[in-house]
Amino acid sequence: xxxxxxxxxxxxxxxxxxxxxxxxxxxxxxxxxxxxxxxxxxxxxxxxxxxxxxxxxxxxxxxxxxxxxxxxxxxxxxxxxxxxxxxxxxxxxxxxxxxxxxxxxxxxxxxxxxxxxxxxxxxxxxxxxxxxxxxxxxxxxxxxxxxxxxxxxxxxxxxxxxxxxxxxxxxxxxxxxxxxxxxxxxxxxxxxxxxxxxxxxxxxxxxxxxxxxxxxxxxxxxxxxxxxxxxxxxxxxxxxxxxxxxx
Amino acid sequence: xxxxxxxxxxxxxxxxxxxxxxxxxxxxxxxxxxxxxxxxxxxxxxxxxxxxxxxxxxxxxxxxxxxxxxxxxxxxxxxxxxxxxxxxxxxxxxxxxxxxxxxxxx
Numbered sequence: 001x002x003x004x005x006x007x008x009x010x011x012x013x014x015x016x017x018x019x020x021x022x023x024x025x026x027x028x029x030x031x032x033x034x035x036x037x038x039x040x041x042x043x044x045x046x047x048x049x050x051x052x053x054x055x056x057x058x059x060x061x062x063x064x065x066x067x068x069x070x071x072x073x074x075x076x077x078x079x080x081x082x083x084x085x086x087x088x089x090x091x092x093x094x095x096x097x098x099x100x101x102x103x104x105x106x107x108x109x110x111x112x113x114x115x116x117x118x119x120x121x122x123x124x125x126x127x128x129x130x131x132x133x134x135x136x137x138x139x140x141x142x143x144x145x146x147x148x149x150x151x152x153x154x155x156x157x158x159x160x161x162x163x164x165x166x167x168x169x170x171x172x173x174x175x176x177x178x179x180x181x182x183x184x185x186x187x188x189x190x191x192x193x194x195x196x197x198x199x200x201x202x203x204x205x206x207x208x209x210x211x212x213x214x215x216x217x218x219x220x221x222x223x224x225x226x227x228x229x230x231x232x233x234x235x236x237x238x239x240x241x242x243x244x245x246x247x
Numbered sequence: 248x249x250x251x252x253x254x255x256x257x258x259x260x261x262x263x264x265x266x267x268x269x270x271x272x273x274x275x276x277x278x279x280x281x282x283x284x285x286x287x288x289x290x291x292x293x294x295x296x297x298x299x300x301x302x303x304x305x306x307x308x309x310x311x312x313x314x315x316x317x318x319x320x321x322x323x324x325x326x327x328x329x330x331x332x333x334x335x336x337x338x339x340x341x342x343x344x345x346x347x348x349x350x351x352x353x
Binding site: 003025027028029030031032033034035036039048049052053055056057059 | 265266267270271284285286287288289290306311312313314315
């Protein structure tokens, strides 16, 4: 087998790594593998090396090498804390039979809570890319639940709840680079949630003519903003792949 | 600091190295105890670059193979020095403890 054929064999061992990583490092790593093979007198790749590169590539894809990131962890911790409260206090209704009820819960938001717990666990062990993908999945699930709940008159999740959960999920999935930006966006989200919640309570407590229409308009505007953020997130979804660092 | 990281930094303290030379250097410097696989070496180098302890130092093509050279940074040298200090302190404390224990046993 010629040098080109050998190089191709070793190159195929790197298929486990993300494409952008291969574009940056493949030629160098194949060179090291060939140097090593020459020194050992190998004519073909060893099983141990194949296995190590497969594991290395998968670790790269799932972000193990990144370590914990506060910008991912903090919104996930807040989301899980809120969802534990929401699921165990707000939706916990054993015996209630109502459209959308799931077991002892009055709506299926417990599924989203489960996804956020898994995302947090992934972020806690440094699998940031996996955590961010799961968070994005939780966001999509929450939006679907919210839409179905509105269409079929379920007992929630309400719009303020959805905005808060989606907001936490988006901030975790597309983390900011600086702690200040993370803090500002989380504060803005909590302020928004507070405003919407107070609006809902005020509309129910003070039936002022026209007030409910004003609040509804404001809430629709907020929902449009959330959908716009999701669209931007989807556009930048490729950033969820761990980026190869320049060597 | 894990052993592959420590020996990689120690090996680079001797000057810039390309990937395979670094693997050999680590094996020799550690008296054969640490044999890095290519995947491990590259993962260590990427992490050390992210942390600013190591920097890439140019690519060279030799016999049709691309070689990327790496060098230790000032921060990397400080990290090795701090790790050596920690190891020396640990060894000194352990020796004292062992000395006390053997004195008590007599």
